[in-house]
Amino acid sequence: xxxxxxxxxxxxxxxxxxxxxxxxxxxxxxxxxxxxxxxxxxxxxxxxxxxxxxxxxxxxxxxxxxxxxxxxxxxxxxxxxxxxxxxxxxxxxxxxxxxxxxxxxxxxxxxxxxxxxxxxxxxxxxxxxxxxxxxxxxxxxxxxxxxxxxxxxxxxxxxxxxxxxxxxxxxxxxxxxxxxxxxxxxxxxxxxxxxxxxxxxxxxxxxxxxxxxxxxxxxxxxxxxxxxxxxxxxxxxxxxxxxxxxxxxxxxxxxxxxxxxxxxxxxxxxxxxxxxxxxxxxxxxxxxxxxxxxxxxxxxxxxxxxxxxxxxxxxxxxxxxxxxxxxxxxxxxxxxxxxxxxxxxxxxxxxxxxxxxxxxxxxxxxxxxxxxxxxxxxxxxxxxxxxxxxxxxxxxxxxxxxxxxxxxxxxxxxxxxxxxxxxxxxxxxxxxxxxxxxxxxxxxxxxxxxxxxxxxxxxxxxxxxxxxxxxx
Amino acid sequence: xxxxxxxxxxxxxxxxxxxxxxxxxxxxxxxxxxxxxxxxxxxxxxxxxxxxxxxxxxxxxxxxxxxxxxxxxxxxxxxxxxxxxxxxxxxxxxxxxxxxxxxxxxxxxxxxxxxxxxxxxxxxxxxxxxxxxxxxxxxxxxxxxxxxxxxxxxxxxxxxxxxxxxxxxxxxxxxxxxxxxxxxxxxxxxxxxxxxxxxxxxxxxxxxxxxxxxxxxxxxxxxxxxxxxxxxxxxxxxxxxxxxxxxxxxxxxxxxxxxxxxxxxxxxxxxxxxxxxxxxxxxxxxxxxxxxxxxxxxxxxxxxxxxxxxxxxxxxxxxxxxxxxxxxxxxxxxxxxxxxxxxxxxxxxxxxxxxxxxxxxxxxxxxxxxxxxxxxxxxxxxxxxxxxxxxxxxxxxxxxxxxxxxxxxxxxxxxxxxxxxxxxxxxxxxxxxxxxxxxxxxxxxxxxxxxxxxxxxxxxxxxxxxxxxxxxxxxxxxxxxxxxxxxxxxxxxxxxxxxxxxx
Numbered sequence: 021x022x023x024x025x026x027x028x029x030x031x032x033x034x035x036x037x038x039x040x041x042x043x044x045x046x047x048x049x050x051x052x053x054x055x056x057x058x059x060x061x062x063x064x065x066x067x068x069x070x071x072x073x074x075x076x077x078x079x080x081x082x083x084x085x086x087x088x089x090x091x092x093x094x095x096x097x098x099x100x101x102x103x104x105x106x107x108x109x110x111x112x113x114x115x116x117x118x119x120x121x122x123x124x125x126x127x128x129x130x131x132x133x134x135x136x137x138x139x140x141x142x143x144x145x146x147x148x149x150x151x152x153x154x155x156x157x158x159x160x161x162x163x164x165x166x167x168x169x170x171x172x173x174x175x176x177x178x179x180x181x182x183x184x185x186x187x188x189x190x191x192x193x194x195x196x197x198x199x200x201x202x203x204x205x206x207x208x209x210x211x212x213x214x215x216x217x218x219x220x221x222x223x224x225x226x227x228x229x230x231x232x233x234x235x236x237x238x239x240x241x242x243x244x245x246x247x248x249x250x251x252x253x254x255x256x257x258x259x260x261x262x263x264x265x266x267x268x269x270x271x272x273x274x275x276x277x278x279x280x281x282x283x284x285x286x287x288x289x290x291x292x293x294x295x296x297x298x299x300x301x302x303x304x305x306x307x308x309x310x311x312x313x314x315x316x317x318x319x320x321x322x323x324x325x326x327x328x329x330x331x332x333x334x335x336x337x338x339x340x341x342x343x344x345x346x347x348x349x350x351x352x353x354x355x356x357x358x359x360x361x362x363x364x365x366x367x368x369x370x371x372x373x374x375x376x377x378x379x380x381x382x383x384x385x386x387x388x389x390x391x392x393x394x395x396x397x398x399x400x401x402x403x404x405x406x407x408x409x410x411x412x413x414x415x416x417x418x419x420x421x422x423x424x425x426x427x428x429x430x431x432x433x434x435x436x437x438x439x440x441x442x443x444x445x446x447x448x449x450x451x452x453x454x455x456x457x458x459x460x461x462x463x464x465x466x467x468x469x470x471x472x473x474x475x476x477x478x479x480x481x482x483x484x485x486x487x488x489x490x491x492x
Numbered sequence: 493x494x495x496x497x498x499x500x501x502x503x504x505x506x507x508x509x510x511x512x513x514x515x516x517x518x519x520x521x522x523x524x525x526x527x528x529x530x531x532x533x534x535x536x537x538x539x540x541x542x543x544x545x546x547x548x549x550x551x552x553x554x555x556x557x558x559x560x561x562x563x564x565x566x567x568x569x570x571x572x573x574x575x576x577x578x579x580x581x582x583x584x585x586x587x588x589x590x591x592x593x594x595x596x597x598x599x600x601x602x603x604x605x606x607x608x609x610x611x612x613x614x615x616x617x618x619x620x621x622x623x624x625x626x627x628x629x630x631x632x633x634x635x636x637x638x639x640x641x642x643x644x645x646x647x648x649x650x651x652x653x654x655x656x657x658x659x660x661x662x663x664x665x666x667x668x669x670x671x672x673x674x675x676x677x678x679x680x681x682x683x684x685x686x687x688x689x690x691x692x693x694x695x696x697x698x699x700x701x702x703x704x705x706x707x708x709x710x711x712x713x714x715x716x717x718x719x720x721x722x723x724x725x726x727x728x729x730x731x732x733x734x735x736x737x738x739x740x741x742x743x744x745x746x747x748x749x750x751x752x753x754x755x756x757x758x759x760x761x762x763x764x765x766x767x768x769x770x771x772x773x774x775x776x777x778x779x780x781x782x783x784x785x786x787x788x789x790x791x792x793x794x795x796x797x798x799x800x801x802x803x804x805x806x807x808x809x810x811x812x813x814x815x816x817x818x819x820x821x822x823x824x825x826x827x828x829x830x831x832x833x834x835x836x837x838x839x840x841x842x843x844x845x846x847x848x849x850x851x852x853x854x855x856x857x858x859x860x861x862x863x864x865x866x867x868x869x870x871x872x873x874x875x876x877x878x879x880x881x882x883x884x885x886x887x888x889x890x891x892x893x894x895x896x897x898x899x900x901x902x903x904x905x906x907x908x909x910x911x912x913x914x915x916x917x918x919x920x921x922x923x924x925x926x927x928x929x930x931x932x933x934x935x936x937x938x939x940x941x942x943x944x945x946x947x948x949x950x951x952x953x954x955x956x957x958x959x960x961x962x963x964x965x966x967x968x969x970x971x972x973x974x975x976x977x978x979x980x981x982x983x984x985x986x987x988x989x990x991x992x993x994x995x
Contacts, residue, residue, distance in 0.1 A: 378648075381602065398664075400638070401631040401671075402561065410562060413675040429668055436664045444657055449648035481562050492563040 023063040024075075024090060024141055027098055030055060032134040038127040045126040046113070052130060053109040056102035064095040068487075074143070074205075087203050089143040092487045093344060097140045097266065100348060104258050104355050105133045107466060111359055112251040114462045119366060121249060122165050132158045132255060139263045143204040145192045148267050152188065152231060156181035159260050163248040173243035180230055180240040188227030194220035204274060213279035221276055225284070228271070231264035234288075234325050235295035238318045242302070245314035250362020253310060257317045257358055258351040265324060265347065272332060281332040288329035293427060295322030300434030304441065308371045309361050312438060313354070316397060319435065320350045327412060330419070338415030341490035342408050348484070349396055349404030349474055356393035356471035360386045363467055367459045376442055378450025382457070385464035387446045392471040394439030399432055404477030407484075411492055501545055502557045502569035505579065506619045508538040509586070513611025519604045528594055531607055535587045538618075542576075542583045549576050561627065565683035568624030572686075573986040574760075574828070577979070578621035578752050581832050582744045584965075585839055586614045588958040589744075592843055593736035595954025596850060606646055610740075612639035617745045621752065625683045626674045626761060629753060633670060633717075636749055637663040643737040644730050655729040662726040663746075666716025670753075673709030676702065677761070686756060688990040690763020700770050703762075707772050710757050718750025718813060719806045721783040728802040735846025738798060742805045743839035751812040751831060758816050759824070759991050773817045780814035781911045783807065788918035797845050797857050800922060801838070804881065807915060808834045815896050818908065821987050823899025828983035830892035836965045837880045837889055843959035844874035851951040853941030857926055861933030867950040871930045873963040878923040880966050883916050888969040891980055
């Protein structure tokens, strides 16, 4: 339990210390980011050795105490968050002079890490509420870091986030009124399929779908993710939207009575359909580079939502595997594409997609990172996106969902269209650059790193599936 | 050679072009000598390794390399006689094309990027040839798309970007269909290694519709690259790419990847028996026959030399598909040997078209009048290549068409022979006037943009030598078809060893 506790308390206390001693903010932040990764790795190893672990904080009875629980999935997500946080910290350090990142970035992103890690560990409805609330607030604050122009999208984000938290809290309160418990394992299997519970679950689901930007509740996301500084966008798209998805998965598979599963699966499937099609089309049409990447997040979340819908409908391991493989692959690919796109925009000095003309010559590294990450978003082998799509395809063939196979095909083509919209432009002949044009290399390499990682993912499909405890 | 090294031979053959390619990306534009050295090093290494492998496979050895990939479907690189046919073809023609490209792109910008992707493209082709199961094949099929796209758009002009978009739209859709088909088959039968005679026969009893769907998906996916009608639309437009790219795309890499895949699917995944039992050969046969005639017919109308060659490719590659779909041993020999012969002949023609364009600025067919006196060597190569395409002995094309015709007669499909005759006539109609113009036409205006590329030869030696080399291959393959070294004998060996025909 000790490493798990450290994973949360280290960034939390560091964030507080940073507020006290702003002068040491950066070094504190980097220290924590560096420490978190081996710690999370060690923790994952412990889980693999000793199996699932759980603790009741403070040692009280389950009714009072907060329950933390970690299986290999949680440990994997903890490690992923720590790794991406370290990567983004490195990127922020490399570009801070040029991009003039405000000092508030360091404590805020440490807080972000703390709330995320707590979210992966918690198994308690109210504790999740606290994590979600903190996560939302910190995310909004991070969006505002890019200055006045980000205020409107950030305010929007704040309102949606607050509304979502409220919905979630209402649902949780209804459940508490009925059962007097908030602890997930205590509640599991207790809920009857009555109207009150239906209402409660609907409210919880609504709140979580809003936070996870499931279509059509995604409208706050593109503007907010596009307006934030590149380092922040990467964290938001790669990790923050996955938190509510994680809760959604656990609430539905462990808490909700089976009688509700079918209607819920239709709801999720509908949301997935909209996300895959309209998210893709929007990414294809938007004139701005970072909006393109943000809309791609909306579309890609559709795959995860679709997998969730089928987890509820068919008892196939393929769908559970597909869900988490999509989350992992998307986190890596999206971190890479946001960092690459941010780097391209900052260096070339324009937000427009059209400014990327000839970027394969002027900034080959960043463009390569974007293209490689895009390959995973499309699902080209041997990337992580391919692995996830392969699992989903096998599941869909097995359950004979031919309509959804068609949807998957169309969504894949849309993803190819929006990725190659940028890549083709980059192969255009470049305009001559100014003589003092000297792109920074380090941030570009940092953007390339997760992109290469996601392409290596499929080669480690067996260990990954073992971690997810699924067999294809 | 060490035994442990032999285990890695298939991997080394792929890496021998991949690693130099990756290194080339990092080079600066001015490092011409180093780049050329890396290119030639890769080519030489690959040829040596391929030679070793060829010797081994001839002796009946097998090479096998496995990396863990998807659950139930490892990445497998293996060498059988069929994969070696394609490996040898692509490695030898890569040698010619690399030298040609070095000469062709002298002084043009962005050469590091070009040669980097060029090497990746050959690596993907060789990987595809050595692929030991469908999942591995799919992987390299997609990588080939990604590696060739930058070559198609290399010039960065609006036309080439439009062509690149179209190319991607077609090939990525094709890859998607292939992926759907592969995943369906994986679910039905797993992804075992390619097996002579196929591995799907046990499934016949439990329903045929899904198998038919899988076959249709696979063939549609492969048909895009093999330019089967109506999936051929990308090919004529992709002509805007530089000449060495067109040569490589048409002769070896892309269209052949599709055709090779069809051979694999019919013989090593489904197997002749299953294809017969499911009635799958007919649609493929008709489609291929139609594409042959359609391509030739469209080629007639083209006034641009490269465009005419492009439509000719559409037609000629379908000979391979047709030979496969006939499901007879002789037709199979014809199809396999045509895979090689068409490659060598088409690459010669593209080299020549590139020579005309680079040396004299000739793009249109009517500008070719009297070019035979100005560039006799190139024109000789073009003439032999064209005659071979028509199927006139002693060029190589005659051999393959002869076997295809025999194969059609063997399985009692005389109408197919009629298709061959008709297409041969059309071939003559679109190639002979060009040849006539070259040698007997009267030059009516000055050459569009003549350049003096060499003081001793009619053009730069690096442009001339590859076309002479492939010209020699055409004649040798035609004249010595019955010797043990010829592609014909090798194709017979493949059919004998690996395609299980019961009769």
